Amino acid sequence: MQTSEPSIGVDIGGTKILAALVDASGAVTSQIHRPTPARDVAATERAIVGLVRELGDGDLRCPVGVGAAGWMNRDSSRVLFSPHLSWRDEPVRDRLEGQLGQPVTLVNDADAAGWAEYRFGAARGVNDVVCLTLGTGIGGSIILGGEVHRGNSGIAGEFGHQVIVPGGHRCVCGNRGCWEQYASGNALGRDGAELVRSKSPIAHNLREACNDDPEAVTGALVTELAANGDLACRDLVEEMGQWLGLGISNLVSVLDPGMVVIGGGLGSAQTELLAVAEAHYRRTLSGRGYRPFAQVCRAQLGSLAGLIGAADLARASASAA
Amino acid sequence: MQTSEPSIGVDIGGTKILAALVDASGAVTSQIHRPTPARDVAATERAIVGLVRELGDGDLRCPVGVGAAGWMNRDSSRVLFSPHLSWRDEPVRDRLEGQLGQPVTLVNDADAAGWAEYRFGAARGVNDVVCLTLGTGIGGSIILGGEVHRGNSGIAGEFGHQVIVPGGHRCVCGNRGCWEQYASGNALGRDGAELVRSKSPIAHNLREACNDDPEAVTGALVTELAANGDLACRDLVEEMGQWLGLGISNLVSVLDPGMVVIGGGLGSAQTELLAVAEAHYRRTLSGRGYRPFAQVCRAQLGSLAGLIGAADLARASASAA
Incomplete structure (x- = not known):
C-alpha cells in the first residue's frame, strides 16, 4: 500500500455523513455528503459504503477511515455505544470491511479531530x-x-x-x-x-x-x-x-x-x-x-478535522500493516 | 552495566530519608535511614550521598535512583519545586552526580511508587x-x-x-x-x-x-x-x-x-x-x-514502594544508557 496515495475519511455526524479524499499532506481534494439515517444501523452503514464507493469511483483501493461519535473497543472493531446513532456493541468495522472488501479504520470522532490538529493543525x-x-x-x-x-x-x-x-x-x-x-x-x-x-x-x-x-x-x-x-x-x-x-x-x-x-x-x-x-x-x-x-x-482545521484525522489514521494503519 | 546487579533506591520523606539495595526482582536486600534535614538543601544532599556511600560500602557502582515529593523538570535534572523540602528550581541531579561520581536518576516519589506497583506489585x-x-x-x-x-x-x-x-x-x-x-x-x-x-x-x-x-x-x-x-x-x-x-x-x-x-x-x-x-x-x-x-x-508494596520504584527506574535508565 503506497502511503502517498490519497486516503478516504468519513465523518458521521448527527445530521449528515461527510466523506472526502484526503492527501498525505492532510489536504481535502474532494468531498461529498449524505444525510445521516441516524436511527437505522443498516441504512447508516449503506450510506457510508455508498459514499466510499462514490469517492473511489468504483475501484479505488485507498485506505478508509471512519470517524463517529461513540466508543470503539480496544481493537477498534466494534462500536460499544454511540450517542447519536443506534450502534450498541456492534461489529461495525467487520461489516463495513465485508461490504467494501477492504480494510477500514474505525475511530472516535474526537480522537480523529485531535489527531488531525496534531498532524496538520494547531498542535504540529x-x-x-x-x-x-x-x-x-x-x-x-x-x-x-x-x-x-x-x-x-x-x-x-x-x-x-x-x-x-x-x-x-x-x-x-x-x-x-x-x-x-x-x-x-x-x-x-x-x-x-x-x-x-x-x-x-x-x-x-x-x-x-x-x-x-x-x-x-x-x-x-x-x-x-x-x-x-x-x-x-x-x-x-x-x-x-x-x-x-x-x-x-x-x-x-x-x-x-x-x-x-x-x-x-x-x-x-x-x-x-x-x-x-x-x-x-x-x-x-x-x-x-x-x-x-x-x-x-x-x-485550525475547522469542521473538516474529523475527516482529515480519520483519513490520516487509516493511512498510518495501512502503512503499518 | 549489568542489570542483574542490585540498584540503590532512595526515598526522601518529610521526616526521614530511606535508602536500600534493591535487586532485579524488586526485593529489598538491605535498608538504612537518616533524619531529613528538611530546610537545609546542602545537608539533605549530604545525607543522600552519605546513605548511598554507606550502602555501597565505599566502592559499589550500582545505579542510584532518588525519589522525592516534588516536581522534576522534563529531563529529570532539576527539582522545580518540592513541598516538604527547600528545593526551588535546583540542579539536584547534577550536584548528586558530582558528589557521587556516578549517574543518578531523579524521580517524583509518586511516580516511583506507581512504577514499583506496575513492575512488582498490584498492577503487574x-x-x-x-x-x-x-x-x-x-x-x-x-x-x-x-x-x-x-x-x-x-x-x-x-x-x-x-x-x-x-x-x-x-x-x-x-x-x-x-x-x-x-x-x-x-x-x-x-x-x-x-x-x-x-x-x-x-x-x-x-x-x-x-x-x-x-x-x-x-x-x-x-x-x-x-x-x-x-x-x-x-x-x-x-x-x-x-x-x-x-x-x-x-x-x-x-x-x-x-x-x-x-x-x-x-x-x-x-x-x-x-x-x-x-x-x-x-x-x-x-x-x-x-x-x-x-x-x-x-x-501491595507498602511504604517501600517509592524506594523500590526509584531503584528499578535507575536500573532501567542504566540499561538504556
Missing part, C-alpha cells in the same frame, strides 16, 4: 496534546508521544463527564455536575433559556431574539448575540469560559500536556470564550508560578 | 495504570504502555489538585476545592477536628480520644477509631470514601486505565475506605453499563 510538533471538541457537548482526545491515547478499553478522553460540580446540573449521561453541563453549547442554551424564563430586563435582546420562547434559545443564538455585544449574553459566555478554564486546569494537572487545542463548532466561534477560558485557566492552575503553562490554542 | 501485567498515593495529600502517577507518563514539563499526575468542589475548602496549593481537600488524611483530620469543635454528642469517642482538643485530631486518629467501630468516625471515613470514588471516576473518564491502584499510608490502612470508594466509583462512572470498569486495587 507538540509532543503531548489534549484536544477538546466543544460543540453541544465536549469531545476529547489525548495525543501522547505521537500516538492517540485510547486507554485500556479504547474510550479514554471522556473529559466532558468529569464531575466538577457535585450535585449540579443533570447530564445526559445520567450523572450530575459533568463538565459539559457547564462548558458547552447545550449549557449556554440552557442558561440562556433560564434567563428568558426569568423575564429579567437584562435579557431583553435575548427575549426579543427568541420571541420570549425559552425553547428557542440555543447556544448558537447566545453566542451570536454575545458577539454582537449583548451584555447579558456576554455574561453567559464569560461564565461558561470560566468553567471551561477550570476544567482545562484539571486536565493540565492530570496530564501536563504541551498544548490544549480547542475546536468544535463553539470552540472555533469568534467569541471571547477562549480568551476568558485561558485567563481563568492561568488563574486556577495548581502550582502556577512553579511550572510552565501549557499553551491554549484554537483548532 | 496491566497496560495502563493510574496509581494514587493517599496520605496527608494525594500523590499520583500514570503508567501508560509500560512507561511513566511524565508529561510535557515532567509534572503530570497532580490528581490531588483537580478542583472537584468549586469554591470549596482552601487547599495548601492556594486554590479552593482540590480533590485532596476531600480525600486525604488531612481532610479526614480537618473534618474530625470540626466535629470535635461542634461538641456534638455523636463525637463522644473522638472527643475523649483527643481530650476535646481539635488540634490533636489527625486523619490517623479518625481512621483508628473508625476501624474500632466508632460510628461518627466511620461516617467521616465513608464520606471521604465517596469523594475518593468520585475523583477516581473522573480519572477513569479521562484516562481509561486498566487498573487504579491505591497506596500510601491511608490507602493501605485496613479500613472500609477502599470498599466505599470503589462502590461510589462504580455508581458514578459516566457511561457505566456500556463500558468495562477499571479495577480498583490496594497497593
Whole structure:
C-alpha cells in the first residue's frame, strides 16, 4: 500500500455523513455528503459504503477511515455505544470491511479531530496534546508521544463527564455536575433559556431574539448575540469560559500536556470564550508560578478535522500493516 | 552495566530519608535511614550521598535512583519545586552526580511508587495504570504502555489538585476545592477536628480520644477509631470514601486505565475506605453499563514502594544508557 496515495475519511455526524479524499499532506481534494439515517444501523452503514464507493469511483483501493461519535473497543472493531446513532456493541468495522472488501479504520470522532490538529493543525510538533471538541457537548482526545491515547478499553478522553460540580446540573449521561453541563453549547442554551424564563430586563435582546420562547434559545443564538455585544449574553459566555478554564486546569494537572487545542463548532466561534477560558485557566492552575503553562490554542482545521484525522489514521494503519 | 546487579533506591520523606539495595526482582536486600534535614538543601544532599556511600560500602557502582515529593523538570535534572523540602528550581541531579561520581536518576516519589506497583506489585501485567498515593495529600502517577507518563514539563499526575468542589475548602496549593481537600488524611483530620469543635454528642469517642482538643485530631486518629467501630468516625471515613470514588471516576473518564491502584499510608490502612470508594466509583462512572470498569486495587508494596520504584527506574535508565 503506497502511503502517498490519497486516503478516504468519513465523518458521521448527527445530521449528515461527510466523506472526502484526503492527501498525505492532510489536504481535502474532494468531498461529498449524505444525510445521516441516524436511527437505522443498516441504512447508516449503506450510506457510508455508498459514499466510499462514490469517492473511489468504483475501484479505488485507498485506505478508509471512519470517524463517529461513540466508543470503539480496544481493537477498534466494534462500536460499544454511540450517542447519536443506534450502534450498541456492534461489529461495525467487520461489516463495513465485508461490504467494501477492504480494510477500514474505525475511530472516535474526537480522537480523529485531535489527531488531525496534531498532524496538520494547531498542535504540529507538540509532543503531548489534549484536544477538546466543544460543540453541544465536549469531545476529547489525548495525543501522547505521537500516538492517540485510547486507554485500556479504547474510550479514554471522556473529559466532558468529569464531575466538577457535585450535585449540579443533570447530564445526559445520567450523572450530575459533568463538565459539559457547564462548558458547552447545550449549557449556554440552557442558561440562556433560564434567563428568558426569568423575564429579567437584562435579557431583553435575548427575549426579543427568541420571541420570549425559552425553547428557542440555543447556544448558537447566545453566542451570536454575545458577539454582537449583548451584555447579558456576554455574561453567559464569560461564565461558561470560566468553567471551561477550570476544567482545562484539571486536565493540565492530570496530564501536563504541551498544548490544549480547542475546536468544535463553539470552540472555533469568534467569541471571547477562549480568551476568558485561558485567563481563568492561568488563574486556577495548581502550582502556577512553579511550572510552565501549557499553551491554549484554537483548532485550525475547522469542521473538516474529523475527516482529515480519520483519513490520516487509516493511512498510518495501512502503512503499518 | 549489568542489570542483574542490585540498584540503590532512595526515598526522601518529610521526616526521614530511606535508602536500600534493591535487586532485579524488586526485593529489598538491605535498608538504612537518616533524619531529613528538611530546610537545609546542602545537608539533605549530604545525607543522600552519605546513605548511598554507606550502602555501597565505599566502592559499589550500582545505579542510584532518588525519589522525592516534588516536581522534576522534563529531563529529570532539576527539582522545580518540592513541598516538604527547600528545593526551588535546583540542579539536584547534577550536584548528586558530582558528589557521587556516578549517574543518578531523579524521580517524583509518586511516580516511583506507581512504577514499583506496575513492575512488582498490584498492577503487574496491566497496560495502563493510574496509581494514587493517599496520605496527608494525594500523590499520583500514570503508567501508560509500560512507561511513566511524565508529561510535557515532567509534572503530570497532580490528581490531588483537580478542583472537584468549586469554591470549596482552601487547599495548601492556594486554590479552593482540590480533590485532596476531600480525600486525604488531612481532610479526614480537618473534618474530625470540626466535629470535635461542634461538641456534638455523636463525637463522644473522638472527643475523649483527643481530650476535646481539635488540634490533636489527625486523619490517623479518625481512621483508628473508625476501624474500632466508632460510628461518627466511620461516617467521616465513608464520606471521604465517596469523594475518593468520585475523583477516581473522573480519572477513569479521562484516562481509561486498566487498573487504579491505591497506596500510601491511608490507602493501605485496613479500613472500609477502599470498599466505599470503589462502590461510589462504580455508581458514578459516566457511561457505566456500556463500558468495562477499571479495577480498583490496594497497593501491595507498602511504604517501600517509592524506594523500590526509584531503584528499578535507575536500573532501567542504566540499561538504556
